[in-house]
Amino acid sequence: xxxxxxxxxxxxxxxxxxxxxxxxxxxxxxxxxxxxxxxxxxxxxxxxxxxxxxxxxxxxxxxxxxxxxxxxxxxxxxxxxxxxxxxxxxxxxxxxxxxxxxxxxxxxxxxxxxxxxxxxxxxxxxxxxxxxxxxxxxxxxxxxxxxxxxxxxxxxxxxxxxxxxxxxxxxxxxxxxxxxxxxxxxxxxxxxxxxxxxxxxxxxxxxxxxxxxxxxxxxxxxxxxxxxxxxxxxxxxxxxxxxxxxxxxxxxxxxxxxxxxxxxxxxxxxxxxxxxxxxxxxxxxxxxxxxxxxxxxxxxxxxxxxxxxxxxxxxxxxxxxxxxxxxxxxxxxxxxxxxxxxxxxxxxxxxx
Amino acid sequence: xxxxxxxxxxxxxxxxxxxxxxxxxxxxxxxxxxxxxxxxxxxxxxxxxxxxxxxxxxxxxxxxxxxxxxxxxxxxxxxxxxxxxxxxxxxxxxxxxxxxxxxxxxxxxxxxxxxxxxxxxxxxxxxxxxxxxxxxxxxxxxxxxxxxxxxxxxxxxxxxxxxxxxxxxxxxxxxxxxxxxxxxxxxxxxxxxxxxxxxxxxxxxxxxxxxxxxxxxxxxxxxxxxxxxxxxxxxxxxxxxxxxxxxxxxxxxxxxxxxxxxxxxxxxxxxxxxxxxxxxxxxxxxxxxxxxxxxxxxxxxxxxxxxxxxxxxxxxxxxxxxxxxxxxxxxxxxxxxxxxxxxxxxxxxxxx
Numbered sequence: 125x126x127x128x129x130x131x132x133x134x135x136x137x138x139x140x141x142x143x144x145x146x147x148x149x150x151x152x153x154x155x156x157x158x159x160x161x162x163x164x165x166x167x168x169x170x171x172x173x174x175x176x177x178x179x180x181x182x183x184x185x186x187x188x189x190x191x192x193x194x195x196x197x198x199x200x201x202x203x204x205x206x207x208x209x210x211x212x213x214x215x216x217x218x219x220x221x222x223x224x225x226x227x228x229x230x231x232x233x234x235x236x237x238x239x240x241x242x243x244x245x246x247x248x249x250x251x252x253x254x255x256x257x258x259x260x261x262x263x264x265x266x267x268x269x270x271x272x273x274x275x276x277x278x279x280x281x282x283x284x285x286x287x288x289x290x291x292x293x294x295x296x297x298x299x300x301x302x303x304x305x306x307x308x309x310x311x312x313x314x315x316x317x318x319x320x321x322x323x324x325x326x327x328x329x330x331x332x333x334x335x336x337x338x339x340x341x342x343x344x345x346x347x348x349x350x351x352x353x354x355x356x357x358x359x360x361x362x363x364x365x366x367x368x369x370x371x372x373x374x375x376x377x378x379x380x381x382x383x384x385x386x387x388x389x390x391x392x393x394x395x396x397x398x399x400x401x402x403x404x405x406x407x408x409x410x411x412x413x414x415x416x417x418x419x420x421x422x423x424x425x426x427x428x429x430x431x432x433x434x435x436x437x438x439x440x441x442x443x444x445x446x447x448x449x450x451x452x453x454x455x456x457x458x459x460x461x462x463x464x465x466x467x468x469x470x471x472x473x474x475x476x
Numbered sequence: 477x478x479x480x481x482x483x484x485x486x487x488x489x490x491x492x493x494x495x496x497x498x499x500x501x502x503x504x505x506x507x508x509x510x511x512x513x514x515x516x517x518x519x520x521x522x523x524x525x526x527x528x529x530x531x532x533x534x535x536x537x538x539x540x541x542x543x544x545x546x547x548x549x550x551x552x553x554x555x556x557x558x559x560x561x562x563x564x565x566x567x568x569x570x571x572x573x574x575x576x577x578x579x580x581x582x583x584x585x586x587x588x589x590x591x592x593x594x595x596x597x598x599x600x601x602x603x604x605x606x607x608x609x610x611x612x613x614x615x616x617x618x619x620x621x622x623x624x625x626x627x628x629x630x631x632x633x634x635x636x637x638x639x640x641x642x643x644x645x646x647x648x649x650x651x652x653x654x655x656x657x658x659x660x661x662x663x664x665x666x667x668x669x670x671x672x673x674x675x676x677x678x679x680x681x682x683x684x685x686x687x688x689x690x691x692x693x694x695x696x697x698x699x700x701x702x703x704x705x706x707x708x709x710x711x712x713x714x715x716x717x718x719x720x721x722x723x724x725x726x727x728x729x730x731x732x733x734x735x736x737x738x739x740x741x742x743x744x745x746x747x748x749x750x751x752x753x754x755x756x757x758x759x760x761x762x763x764x765x766x767x768x769x770x771x772x773x774x775x776x777x778x779x780x781x782x783x784x785x786x787x788x789x790x791x792x793x794x795x796x797x798x799x800x801x802x803x804x805x806x807x808x809x810x811x812x813x814x815x816x817x818x819x820x821x822x823x824x825x826x827x828x
Contacts, residue, residue, distance in 0.1 A: 200756060204556025205586030207757050234557030237587035237750075239757055262723065279777035279786045283770075291715040301718065303711040335780040353704025359655040359789045362774075363643040366653065370766050371614065373758045377770045398589075404552060405559050405591055406725045414722050418635075418729045422714075425631035428687040434631045437711045 130460060131452035132476050137175060138163040140463070140475035144178060145214075147470040148185045149192045154217055161216040161251055166453045169444030170248035170304075172313035176459060177245070179466050180384070181214070187387030190214060190244055196221045204233045207372060208240045212390045215246030219395060223255045223263070226399035230261055234404035239372035240395040245270050245383060249290030250304035250441065256292065256399040257300050260408050263292040264398040268369040268376055270383040270391055273312050273349045277358040280333055283377045286311055286349060287364040292438075294402065296412035298419040302438030307361040308349040315344045320458070369394035482812060483804035484828050489527060490515040492815070492827035496530060497566075499822040500537045501544045506569055513568040513603055518805045521796030522600035522656075524665035528811060529597065531818050532736070533566070539739030542566060542596055548573045556585045559724060560592045564742045567598030571747060575607045575615070578751035582613055586756035591724035592747040597622050597735060601642030602656035602793065608644065608751040609652050612760050615644040616750040620721040620728055622735040622743055625664050625701045629710040632685055635729045638663055638701060639716040644790075646754065648764035650771045654790030659713040660701040667696045672810070721746035 132140075138159045145155035166174030184190050194213025198206050206225050210218035222238045229236035246252070249265045256263035269285025276283060286306035293301040310329040318325050319341035327337040330347040338347040351357025369376030374394025381391045402411050425434050448454075455463070455475070467474040484492075493511035498504060518526035536542050546565025550558050558577050562570030574590045581588035598604070601617045608615035621637025628635060638658035645653040662681040670677050671693035679689040682699040690699040703709025721728030726746025733743045754763050777786050800806075807815070807827070819826040 202584065202586030202753075202756050204582070204588055205753075205756055230556070232554065233585065234554030235587070235589035236556055237589075237752065262719065264719075276774040276777055276786050276788075278780055278783035279774065280780060281773070281777035283773055283777065289712075291719070293715065293718050301715065303715050305705075305708045305711060309705060331780075333780075335782070352708050353657075353661055355787075356657045356704050359657060360641075362789065363645065363653065363655050366645050366767065366770075367614065367616075367643070367752075370763065370770065371752070371754065371757050373762075376766070377773055400589065400719075400723070401554075401557075402723065404554050404557055405723050410725075411722065414728070415718065418718075418722065421633070421635055421729055422628040422631065425628055425633035425635065428630055428632060428683075428685075430687070431630035434628050435707075436628075437714065 128457045129454045131454050133452045134163050134167050136476050143472040147472050158214050158216045165247045167448045168441045173248040184387050189388050206238045210243035212242050215244040218243040219246040219252050223252045223397045226397045227256055227259050230399035230401040235400045237398045241372040241374040243393040249288045250302050252397050253290035253292035257294045260402050262400040265290040266364045266368040267395040268365050272380050275348050277355040284361045287361045296416040298416045299442040307357045315341050368396045480809045481806045483806050485804045486515050486519050488828050495824040499824050510566050510568045517599045519800045520793045525600040536739050541740050558590045562595035564594050567596040570595040571598040571604050575604045575749045578749045579608050579611050582751035582753040587752045589750045593724040593726040595745040601640045602654050604749050605642035605644035609646045612754050614752040617642040618716045618720040619747040620717050624732050627700050629707040636713045639713045648768040650768045651794040659709045660703050667693050720748045
């Protein structure tokens with residue numbers, strides 16, 4: 125982090141984000157919800173999925189791509205499932221609605237699978253996979269990404285996105301386990317960050333259209349992201365996309381809109397959130413004791429030479445949450461400038 | 477395939493497997509179910525998970541590790557879930573029971589999540605993920621493997637198995653999409669096969685306890701399998717194990733029994749099968765048309781230099797199914813000899 129990086133409190137950041145959405149016509153109540161979730165992403169260290177996205181979100185609202193007055197509703201429903209129509213609203217609103225629905229249904233059904241269509245980018249997957257945790261539930265989230273950056277294994281046509289999976293699991297005295305990962309070796313955001321910094325990418329992140337390693341991030345537009353485990357990651361991206369997209373009547377494959385380069389077209393983003401009520405399966409205290417034991421067995425494992433610590437998924441995010449709650453959220457200079465400029469454009473007070 | 481490899485019809489193989497289980501005390505009806513599922517694994521080309529496992533299964537029954545008269549039952553149930561207690565029965569029986577339960581529940585609940593404990597090795601994951609397909613449902617299967625061959629990322633203690641995921645998706649005129657994969661770069665069975673053939677393994681399959689590539693499969697006992705995508709595959713193996721094992725009160729982490737080296741201890745194997753009723757989400761014909769379109773878009777993609785065809789998950793298995801249904805199942809010499817010897821020991825007619 126450079127010396128120029130300033131920090132902003134979560135409260136101040138959230139207030140700024142809410143102001144920005146209100147300035148483009150989002151209701152006060154809904155702007156607050158979006159701002160709270162976006163700020164939570166930053167507090168948790170998901171730097172590419174929080175306020176970093178604000179200028180893009182505002183641009184797409186101004187371009188008419190996103191509905192600022194959505195009627196989010198359950199279109200279909202049975203005991204163990206629901207299909208939510210997001211009415212092209214901000215993804216955060218749609219996914220909060222869907223996750224609350226899943227939690228509510230899982231209280232009696234034990235497990236509830238809620239599919240979502242007509243949504244938009246909703247920030248980091250971990251936000252929604254984590255929500256069931258405080259209800260002693262496991263959360264499982266899948267989504268279709270909002271730009272196709274990879275091809276089928278062996279192919280060149282970019283028909284797949286980095287379709288992520290996130291799973292949140294309650295623990296006892298240990299922090300919860302929260303896995304949040306794209307099905308590619310590197311997320312596209314990491315490629316963009318490398319380009320900004322003038323760095324070279326490691327081999328294995330991308331290939332060019334001849335199948336050769338592509339390590340210059342400035343040439344990323346010519347290349348394809350590589351899935352984890354080769355054809356295996358391709359398979360995961362495909363089936364997660366079928367579950368989060370095709371099943372719900374949301375975009376998948378050729379229908380995915382690249383929301384980085386389009387401010388006017390609805391994305392019809394699809395997601396899935398599953399809430400799994402642990403108490404329906406076994407005694408919750410015993411479950412949490414088992415999770416804690418596993419966490420400790422893993423953390424205290426013998427280590428490979430040169431490894432300083434073994435981490436659990438969600439552990440680094442948990443540490444950032446503690447730090448940023450205390451010290452505030454760092455805003456790197458480029459981001460801070462962008463937000464100041466956005467404030468100027470929207471005629472609202474700058475952040476902080 | 478060597479010239480000595482003989483082929484056996486599915487009917488004859490199934491009859492032999494059933495005879496073997498009956499010879500060790502399994503009821504005629506249950507022996508038939510196990511034999512049918514094991515044969516289906518061979519017909520589908522899952523060579524490491526069909527009749528190849530028969531000597532081991534019989535050895536473990538004889539050793540008292542597996543209950544040949546199980547009372548498989550639903551221990552807990554709500555609208556969208558069930559927990560099945562397999563009573564330490566053969567995994568095939570337990571998983572058939574659990575999958576039928578999931579399908580039945582999903583008819584009204586829309587989606588049903590069925591967890592399983594006190595089960596055993598059940599053959600290839602794809603068997604169960606595929607069963608919902610003929611009911612116009614998607615199947616999702618997770619399991620805890622029956623031997624720990626990998627460590628947490630950066631660790632040396634083998635606390636994780638190659639916990640697989642399988643997803644079966646109905647299509648229209650195209651073959652169904654059936655993904656079935658371990659969360660490691662190579663399954664342990666592939667390592668064993670390499671050792672038998674005297675081959676060298678590619679770098680990336682295993683590391684030794686210094687973290688260096690291990691390429692001699694005869695030294696596999698000293699090494700660890702590598703997860704796909706490094707820490708990402710570790711995360712997947714961990715959360716799939718929490719969902720299939722810990723949630724159900726089944727073995728996970730330090731409690732996993734290595735069933736390759738133990739003929740007397742119950743494994744308490746855990747699985748999950750989820751049945752997702754497509755018609756509850758959208759018009760089934762439209763869904764199948766979308767899947768077919770995606771399959772064709774992928775298959776007709778432009779290809780990287782040197783790639784002869786782009787495959788969908790399940791496509792090679794589908795081709796084997798057609799071939800082996802017509803020509804029979806190949807039995808390599810070592811396997812054929814082993815089965816002849818088993819027949820001799822059990823005093824039953826040899827296969828074929």
